[in-house]
Amino acid sequence: MNCWLFKTEPGCFSFDDLKNRPDMTEHWDGVRNFQARNFLRDTIRSGDRVLFYHSSIPEPAVVGIAEVVRGGYPDFTALDPDGEHFDPRASVSEPIWYMVDVRYAEPLPRQVTLEQIKNNPLLADMPLVKRSRLSIQPVTPEEWQIILALGGIESR
């Protein structure tokens, strides 16, 4: 079981939006970055756990936990010429882009802000701190425990 951090702008799709989905489940589609694509395609599997991060807001923060319920498979939104994620280079046989499905798990009793994460030396190696633009990031078990503890969840 691996741990990840997924970023989203809450104005576009928020943790509450995920909670309000049928089955609390949604496709994580539209990722158009090769490094993030490689994680989606090759590494992220059903059962993996996800820190749900809200970006591009006054106080960016991890707000909750989600679970991967389907591992990487072709992102069909790249094939829809009317969709905003269309990529003319993609095809059924060469999908290029991949997505996973995630399900709402639980909110953090206290959100963990980017400021808190930056101020914690034990979290200094997180891509969130070093390469903030990557939208799908691996999280180590140690980082996972620390962030959950900061968020008010003791151990799991």
Added chain:
DNA sequence: GCCAACGTTGGC
């Protein structure tokens, strides 16, 4: 809204 960081594209 600004701008730094950085990923992508395309000419050569």
Added chain:
DNA sequence: GCCAACGTTGGC
């Protein structure tokens, strides 16, 4: 394969 131009992300 280099690198300049360009576009996007995301913190501030």
